Amino acid sequence: MSTTSSPRTRRHQRTQQAILDAARAIISHEGVTALSMRAIAERIDYSPAGLYEYFDSKDEIIAAVCDEAFDQLTQTLRSTDPTLPPREFLRECGVNYVRFAIENTDAFLLMFTNAPLAAPPDAPAEVMLRQSPAFMVLYDAVQRCVDAGIFTPRADYDVLAMAITCWQLVHGMAMLTVTIMRTRPPDLDACRRALDVLLAGIAAQ
Amino acid sequence: MSTTSSPRTRRHQRTQQAILDAARAIISHEGVTALSMRAIAERIDYSPAGLYEYFDSKDEIIAAVCDEAFDQLTQTLRSTDPTLPPREFLRECGVNYVRFAIENTDAFLLMFTNAPLAAPPDAPAEVMLRQSPAFMVLYDAVQRCVDAGIFTPRADYDVLAMAITCWQLVHGMAMLTVTIMRTRPPDLDACRRALDVLLAGIAAQ
């Protein structure tokens, strides 16, 4: 039902999107610290106060940017070549995770640091669910390995636990690459080897 | 030669330490967002301007707090029971890494997000070296496994690569635990199992 929206509603949504686009542009061009209400307003020829007609606060804008970034991450993971054999497919999913972090460093740091800090501690499942689509791609890839007989789940280490371990490793690779080791040129082949090691460990269980 | 310091120098260092203690207390009690120059000053009965006699900026205070936290992390890793067999020792080092992140969440997030973002991109080795003592504990633990014949390094996956992979996994576990999964109660046993899987993978190389 996208045609049921009135012209006013469409204008509203368009301006809302313009705000998010401006915010994303500022973040990627001048860094997260340069993101301010006034900077966003100036970029889309608005008054700072006018933004509050579309978002209740700066944190809400940041949260919306994070939501978009999570969608983009999910799409990146889904772009992994599905014709690859199960094990290589899972590995390349991890590589793409790291690649996303490298190519969208500011957004990546934003969604995994600022956003969870801003979120109130009473949002248990919602925050977890927001990035679950991205996680599901990994989960399904692990499931494919199980179906192919490469992994054999056990009572104390089931498919979910396997997927979480994979997520943890790729997240650690991504996080360390864009923070502490961001001075060194990123090495995706090293990530590939590390993932091979972990997958061998899971297969050996 | 700590006795060669003049009374004035000692007072200076003591005030400097009081500032850092106040900053750490604010961070752990009210969160990172509540850390302000005025809050620090008020806590140690100073004027906000007075702090600039001891630190050039707020970022410098944060950097100093991070340095202390890195020392604390190193100490936590070094507290791992050295009588454990090589493989269990390495695993418990990783568990302690995660435990530190859980028990010092704000400090942990600070040193791995705010600090590297504040650091200028022209400090290549210095930032890397700052946390190298903590990394060295992990590296040495891996080396012990190699010496015991549990791990066998190769040309394209040497001891350093092994240690980095371990670091990446534990860092990912820690990071995800204190950000996205911080609503769920942390499960150190699950971390232990995941580490066992990775170590099995390294051993199988």
Next chain:
DNA sequence: CGCATTTTCCGAACAATGTTCACTATTAGA
């Protein structure tokens, strides 16, 4: 000791931030 210099420390101020409020203009619907 007496004086000059350095070190501390403070109050006031500045620029920039997120946000609110009173107010006007525009639009939508009965």
Next chain:
DNA sequence: TCTAATAGTGAACATTGTTCGGAAAATGCG
């Protein structure tokens, strides 16, 4: 057409990090 909701602005407020001029205290030197 009239009413109510929506868009949008400019001015203001509180809070932030930081600077500056000056006062008080400590230090070193003759």
